[in-house]
Amino acid sequence: MQLTDGENLYQTVLSAPIGICILNAATLTAEIVNDKFIGIAGKPKEAILNKWYWEPFAEARPYYEAALAGVVETGEPYYADEVELMLIRHGREEWIFVTFVYAPVKNSAGEVVKVAVWVLENTRQVIERQRAETAKAAMQKERDRFNSFMMQAPAGICVLNGPDLVYEFANPSYQQLLPGRILLGRPIFEVLPEIAGTPIASILHQVYTTGEMAVIKELLIPLADHEGGPLRDRYFTFNYQARLNENDEIDGILAFVYEVTEFVESTHGTQAAYEQLRLSKEAAELGFFDMDMNKGTLEWDARCRELFGISHQDEVTYEKDFVNGLHPEDKERILNVIRNVFIKSVSNGVYDVEYRTVGVEDHKVRWVRAKGQAYFDKEDRPLRFIGSVLEITEQKEDELRKNDFIGMVSHELKTPLTSLTAIIQVAKEKLKNNTDPFIAGAMEKANVQVKRMGNMINGFLNISRLESAKLLLDKQRFDLETLIEDLVQETRLTVTSHTINFERCDHVFIVADRDKIGSVVTNLISNAVKYSPKGRTVDVECKAEGDKIRVSITDQGMGLKPQDKERVFDRYFRVENNSSKNISGFGIGLYLSAEIIRGHNGHIGVESESENGSTFYFTLPVAV
Template sequence: MCPDYLDNRLQFMCGGGETGRLVRNYSWKETSLGAPHEWPECIRTAVSICLNSAFPNAVYCGDEFNLIYNDCYIQIAGNNHPDILGLPRYRAWPESWKQTQALFEQVISSRSAVNAVDELFLLNRYGFIEQAYFNYTLSPIIDASGKVCGIFNSLMETTDRVLAERRASLLKQFKSASAKFDKLGSAFEEVLGPLQRERRDIPFAALYETDKHGGFNLKQVTGELIIETDRLESALPDVIACGKPLFLKLENNNVFLVPVIQGEFQVIGVFVAGLNSQIYFDDNYRQFLENIGFLIGTTISYSLRREKDKFVSDQIKYNEDQFQFAVDAAGLATWDFNTGSQLFTGNRRLYTWFGFPEGDGITLRQALSRIATKDRPHVEKALNDALKFETGGYYRVEYYILNPEQSEPRLVRTTGRALFNDKNEVTRFSGTLQDITAERNTLLVLEETNSRLQIALEAASLGSYELEPKTGKMLCTAQFLANLGRPADDSFAYNDLISQILPDYHQLVSDTIQKSIAERQIYEIEYAVRWADGTLHWIEAYGKPQYDENGEILKVVGVTQDVTKQISDRKELERAYEKARLSREAAQFGTFDHDLVNSRMEWDERCRQMFGITHQRPLNMERDLINGMHEDDRERMSDLIKHTLNQEKSNGDYDAEYRTIGAEDGKTRWIRAKGKAFFNEYGVPLRFIGAVLDITAQKENEIRKNDFISMVSHELKTPLTSLKAHVQVLNRKARIHNDNHTSASLDKVELQIGKMSTMINSFLSVDRLESGQIHLEKSEFLLNDLILQQIEETRLIVSSHKLFFEPSVSVKIYADFEKLGQVLTNLISNAVKYSPQGGIITIICGFRAGQAFVSVSDTGIGISKRDIGHLFDRFYRVEGKYTKQISGFGIGLYLAAEIVRRHDGKIWVESEKGQGSTFYFSIPQSVV
């Protein structure tokens, strides 16, 4: 609305609220602009737009750029309103005129607008020079003749946002460093690192540590500490006593002292933050500094907890002792890398190892050419990372050196560090190489332990949060939400958290937070939550309440970590130990565990009993294990253990039977042992574990049974031989008298006598095999000849099946002709038994990978997967409706397997139920 008294020529000044009234009442005739009704039309239009705009605008017009602005500009003007209205620009804002003058001249000369985003201006609005940031546009006001008669200024202050983003970035750097330090000393001396690079909010800072005598030690300083140190340090006890931040006004600078708190409420230091005199010290500034103090305390607390952790401490001490021993025992090569010339220099050992003349610099390209191809990528990456300031300059890598003058590659570990100047430029990069070729196997376990320890120290995923207890609002990081199984963009409040926590923990969580607020303490709590997918997770949370200037709770800030795996693993391990203990007790198993790296052997009580040992002294493999065996078993078992510890030959599998002689009771026991050896990536055995079972009673029964079978077999063999002779005599007489019926009957009798003789011979073979009386009589022959002979013999007595042989090229082997013939006879006989009449039996032989092999295939009933694993066990027979009428005692395949094994060969079967079977055996093509 325009006042009634306003001249029609001044209608452009209508509206505008408070500033509109001030503009209408201003004595413009006293300025270079003159009376308003004489102003150019373009100025009038610009002023009208400005006054009635809902956005901060200003118009600079006339030769001196007199200032006219609207109501939205009042907040920007601060305490200068309304005094600056109508003043020339250089008088309205003299502190920034030099910065603005060039912009005005650019707009006028180019007759085009200029703009900027988040540009800094130093303004005096509240009695001090203040940093203020703006998004703005300066546009020329052009009259009808084309003359620039003023400048239209649209602007928006972004100071709060710029400061908030900058501070949030700095807080993020402190949060990222929370898992960096594993020692209290290094945390106190390096935790202020982010303030070395970002000083706009905290131009200088200091960190004091309390000592046990009540004093303070200055641990770290950033920026230039130009303050009254005596007065500052005299205020430190007050901060410790009250445990609250303290604002301190000094002669040169103001500082803000924040207590560094660890655990419940233990003040372990003071963070001194120098205040930027050009930034208003409001609640946001204060809270920002308190947050940094809290993060410093959190970082130091985590470093102290890691350092004091007993398990980690013990492992680190052990590993350091082992590592130091290895370092002292090894000669080191030294190196120095010049980043300018890109040359390595070092001591004589460096040149010798790499195979270059001593004294000449070694280029990076030359050095890499002597490093194994597979190692070059990670060597180059480690080198490049070390030359970056952000990594701290640390360099550690292992690789193989391939010196053309030496036959064997040399495995080395190189360690070093790059040093940087204040411009983050490398000033020196040097270190050492250690030859670890011989020690590699010994150090593998140590390195694996160190690696796991390092992962454990760095892998903790911490999520942070801010909670407003009065409103329930929460500001959370993506990791915090991830710990609750929620997406990173999920909206989240305290009620959502409580809804995920199991009801049993609701009261505990609420009471813990309320107690923390009431007692002004940091809290620590564990509780269970339910994810959206129904899974249960455990959360470990830490929090610290923060208060306003009146002592009222403002918010709670803290961190969380998903500790589900640690708790689950602990419970699962307890269950597994209990289950294993019950299983061992029920089965009367004993267990053994041999640490081959450290030469330690652990037996449980049951295992010791089986060797007749009652003491609990340390055990030794040679003294207690090998010498504790029966003298007839020692050599065999020693060879078997060596075989087990050869990964290529055994894959670490161990299965044995042997006798022990009790060390203290002298009692003989039969033991069944099964175990597994574990190897490193190079095939070196690290550990050998397993279980033992006392089978003395079973073995004694088995010996009695075998003795009985042997005795019966011997007793039956003589009368059968006599009976066969009489049948043959009778058969000849029947043929002489052309008594075909009698002859045919006697042929069948003779066939059945032959089958019975074969069965008895099999029993006798088992007896001789187990008593060690079967010896191989090896000779050189063609495998084809052996197969053809067995086929011809089979065809004499088998007419119900078709036998096909696919001979290979001449494969000459060195083996026992008769016993391999027995293997073939058993395999062909089985194929006949378990396939229908008229079935086809195919025999193939050949040579591959240094092994001669034979396969026998049939089209019979096949074998189930359950039975395949037991086919070669003694007396094992497949049970089923199709096998009940098939004769046999489960001896043939057992004998075949033993004969093949004594030739250092392998025997196996491939079959599917109803699809026939193929039996294979292979033996090395040995040299005579």
């Protein structure tokens, strides 16, 4: 509305539905102020009326004085839309949002004689809109995070959007079920015309219209492996759940899909076999957990509750249900792991552990493997912790039985081996003056083989003790350089096929189990000899690195492929290739070495390239 100077100006201002203040253009003195303007200003009427405009609004003067002066000078209005402004209202500072106009008021000659300040407060509207935008962005962020988690899931997962059920998302496991088919952006019945006449079509429609979850187990669907290919009978288990938008309206379907063709086909035998396989499948089901740090909530699905031995459907908590459900012997270890999971610089949020639970209600001890991922904000504070739990009780019990057997057999072998060692040593001593070269060589070889067998049996015994948490470390202070020097000299006496160099370091003392650290060094040197051609060099190096000591053994052998480097310290793992198939071993030396070094708070690793040799190394803390 354009105002002009005249008799009706006063009544027009007082009756206006928005705040208006009329200023004298020459003096910027407030001549007329209506109640709406006073309410927005939050100041008494007498503090504004007949006062220089910038006196009551000194806090806004630095920002808008030039704009007001420009209106008087040019006769052009100035507009400000939803600007954030600090005003002193009712005696205190307040941040508000306002839309205002400095509008010139002209006389009949077109001269600016007054300025009308029009103002409308829209603080509430702006804040509500910002909150809505923030909530929408948070929901989208949660969806993105959930999508990231689903990309790693072993089950086939997809999201079907809208009433046409258009593929919006499909994880790699789902894509593997339908290789070569283009999914995203296409309706499901266009991608899979084979299912149009199956119960799946009506089930999907029902889930989308009613919001009720649907679970279909072992459904037979004639489905091609590739789009347009020949049909074959395939069995699937489905879980369909309606997806809700921010208004709690159904806008899609979340689908979990498992192909169980091999399982179902294997159950076409006897009923007993079917039951056994069915129970095996159920035993392998995953439990899922979701911990929200901002909300302070923990959610478990039914399977997760079962693995912790609870049947109630009440809310679960970290302290009451998780911590109290841990086996006493595993509790402190797992709580330390979780504390590190929540420190991004330590773990990057990765969670992968094995532990025991004790059922709250059934008191049953279960072994589980838990894998998950913690997510962090920009300040690396944990926001969300999501993962899965898999029962491995039977697997762990089998391992324990196997370790007990290995330990028992190894222990029983030590007695005759000790006797055999003594006999060979006595015979060697008695025959040392024998002139027959065959006798001397045979006794030496017998002594070497008996020693190798003794080391092998000790390795198996140590693994058995390690698995049963009975591998004791007799730590003492000793000179690591002297130990390595002795071991290198000892190896040189028995190994004539390779040159073994030792690059010494200054005398460095550590606190450790001398015999077990010695077995690690011996094993690494022995491997370097075994896996490199005769006539090559093995370099042993000892080097101080700050408060740690680094020992490395470098060979000129066959090296390791990248996939083998990741598993070389696994128990019973052996590299399989033409070069290694004739090399004896059980794959326990590096595993045991790694566990011994970790038991000393050290680190063990390997640097290698295929056909270019390897460097195995470990670091240990230096004694203070």
